[in-house]
Amino acid sequence: MPNQLTISSINVVFSEDEDVTTAKDRPVRPGELEDLGVSKEFLIANEFEGKLQQTLLLSRQEEVVIALGLGDQPLTAADARATAATLWHSTKHLDSLTSSLPLSIAAELGNETALQATVEGLLLASYRFDELKGTPEAEPKLDRINLLVADGVDSETALRKAEAVASAIALSRDLVNRPGGSLSALQLADEAVSVAENTGLEIEIWDKQRLLNERCGGIIGVNAGSLEEPRLVRMTWRPKGESRGTIHFVGKGITFDTGGLNLKTFEGMKEMKIDMGGAAAVIGAMSAIAAYAPDLTVIGTCCCTDNQPSPTATKPGDVLKIRNGKTVEVLNTDAEGRLVLADGLSIAVEDQPDLIVDLATLTGACMVALGQRYAGLMGNNEAAIAKVQTAAALANERVWHLPLPNEYRKQLDSEIADIQNIGSGRFAGALVAGLFLQEFVGESPWVHLDIAGPVTTDENEAEFVKGATGFGVRTLIEIVNNW
Ligand code: BES
Numbered sequence: 001m002p003n004q005l006t007i008s009s010i011n012v013v014f015s016e017d018e019d020v021t022t023a024k025d026r027p028v029r030p031g032e033l034e035d036l037g038v039s040k041e042f043l044i045a046n047e048f049e050g051k052l053q054q055t056l057l058l059s060r061q062e063e064v065v066i067a068l069g070l071g072d073q074p075l076t077a078a079d080a081r082a083t084a085a086t087l088w089h090s091t092k093h094l095d096s097l098t099s100s101l102p103l104s105i106a107a108e109l110g111n112e113t114a115l116q117a118t119v120e121g122l123l124l125a126s127y128r129f130d131e132l133k134g135t136p137e138a139e140p141k142l143d144r145i146n147l148l149v150a151d152g153v154d155s156e157t158a159l160r161k162a163e164a165v166a167s168a169i170a171l172s173r174d175l176v177n178r179p180g181g182s183l184s185a186l187q188l189a190d191e192a193v194s195v196a197e198n199t200g201l202e203i204e205i206w207d208k209q210r211l212l213n214e215r216c217g218g219i220i221g222v223n224a225g226s227l228e229e230p231r232l233v234r235m236t237w238r239p240k241g242e243s244r245g246t247i248h249f250v251g252k253g254i255t256f257d258t259g260g261l262n263l264k265t266f267e268g269m270k271e272m273k274i275d276m277g278g279a280a281a282v283i284g285a286m287s288a289i290a291a292y293a294p295d296l297t298v299i300g301t302c303c304c305t306d307n308q309p310s311p312t313a314t315k316p317g318d319v320l321k322i323r324n325g326k327t328v329e330v331l332n333t334d335a336e337g338r339l340v341l342a343d344g345l346s347i348a349v350e351d352q353p354d355l356i357v358d359l360a361t362l363t364g365a366c367m368v369a370l371g372q373r374y375a376g377l378m379g380n381n382e383a384a385i386a387k388v389q390t391a392a393a394l395a396n397e398r399v400w401h402l403p404l405p406n407e408y409r410k411q412l413d414s415e416i417a418d419i420q421n422i423g424s425g426r427f428a429g430a431l432v433a434g435l436f437l438q439e440f441v442g443e444s445p446w447v448h449l450d451i452a453g454p455v456t457t458d459e460n461e462a463e464f465v466k467g468a469t470g471f472g473v474r475t476l477i478e479i480v481n482n483w
């Protein structure tokens with residue numbers, strides 16, 4: 001279980017049952033500063049203007065009052081989460097908290113969204129990865145939170161969804177934060193099995209023998225240097241009634257990327273436990289699907305193995321045969337993500353889905369181009385691209401559309417196989433990787449998200465905590481919600 005505040009600490013209070021003005025935090029608009037019962041001079045002296053995410057602690061006799069700025073622009077759900085995260089950080093040392101934040105922002109966001117966003121912000125901000133600490137740090141004290149909401153809000157649904165999303169993101173963060181030595185392909189698959197057991201999703205796991213029988217030469221080839229078996233995970237949400245369509249998510253699940261025989265340097269290798277971030281996003285999103293119960297078929301496929309050098313490893317120049325029959329000359333064993341995804345995408349295509357989205361920490365080049373905040377987005381279908389962009393915007397996850405130029409495709413021409421796994425040129429590494437993947441999706445509408453940058457963050461900010469972000473989980477959930 002991820003270490004994060006749970007929903008059991010949260011108590012919803014309907015505003016009719018409580019005098020709202022006594023709420024022990026007071027979200028304020030810049031125009032309402034007078035209502036706080038302290039002088040404007042005092043607030044100005046403390047540089048509190050009610051700006052978004054500004055806080056000011058006011059101690060009064062027995063209780064602490066926190067002025068929480070809401071700014072003067074309409075709030076988005078993402079602003080609300082960030083504001084709730086700020087509230088968590090300024091009150092986590094207290095025993096209990098009563099907040100009217102969901103009520104204060106209900107007019108602009110709607111009651112349920114306001115409550116859901118507040119709860120998500122509180123839960124996510126409290127996330128900590130401490131399962132490997134020998135001496136545990138002190139737990140934050142705050143575990144009784146009363147949230148004031150408008151009368152008649154369907155608080156149960158809002159809380160259930162908040163819990164589902166926050167746990168999905170926490171799970172994804174835990175999987176990414178876990179070192180390679182603590183998360184083999186087998187262990188990653190076991191995590192997916194637990195998710196399926198808890199949510200009632202269908203699950204199928206392919207072991208090495210099954211992958212061989214199924215002709216998954218990409219995954220088998222990347223796994224060739226490893227002492228651990230590979231796994232392919234396939235999770236399925238099937239609606240009770242008729243299905244309106246099929247969406248297939250595919251995740252890169254390299255539990256540790258040494259580069260293989262094309263061994264990475266110290267600098268390049270030290271963070272490579274994050275190389276299953278795509279699979280973590282898919283497993284996380286699948287864990288939340290049941291809470292939304294869409295009338296769609298949603299499939300999540302994760303291609304899991306580590307990438308190791310060894311006398312048995314795939315050697316530069318070796319040729320692998322992918323599930324769909326195409327052969328690949330492996331000129332660089334460090335371009336392994338596209339090899340496992342080639343199998344995963346070939347499988348996804350087989351059920352003729354309405355949309356395929358793959359997520360992968362695929363290229364350093366994408367980070368060079370877009371930095372740590374933006375995922376690179378590429379695709380073969382305008383409508384599919386637009387859908388994923390809309391979902392990402394709703395999720396407040398930054399994506400940037402990059403091209404898949406036909407002119408660059410010839411860089412992947414191989415002398416001896418159908419295609420080679422790296423481009424012959426020096427440039428546009430993220431696009432060349434995208435062009436490689438495109439060879440395995442046929443005519444299916446497909447979008448590729450290169451999440452090498454946003455899979456982690458170096459900053460504690462809003463509801464994000466240093467380390468894994470859970471990037472992608474929200475976008476995938478929104479794709480399903482808005483289909
Ligand atoms: N997992 C890496 C990409 C990566 C790099 C993710 C940095 C996150 C941070 C991927 O398998 C890889 O090694 N890509 C190579 C491709 C190259 C050999 C064509 C790269 O980006 O250098």
Ligand code: MN
Pocket residue numbers: 257259333334335336337
């Ligand atoms: Mn690599």
Ligand code: ZN
Pocket residue numbers: 254257275334336337361362
């Ligand atoms: Zn990799």
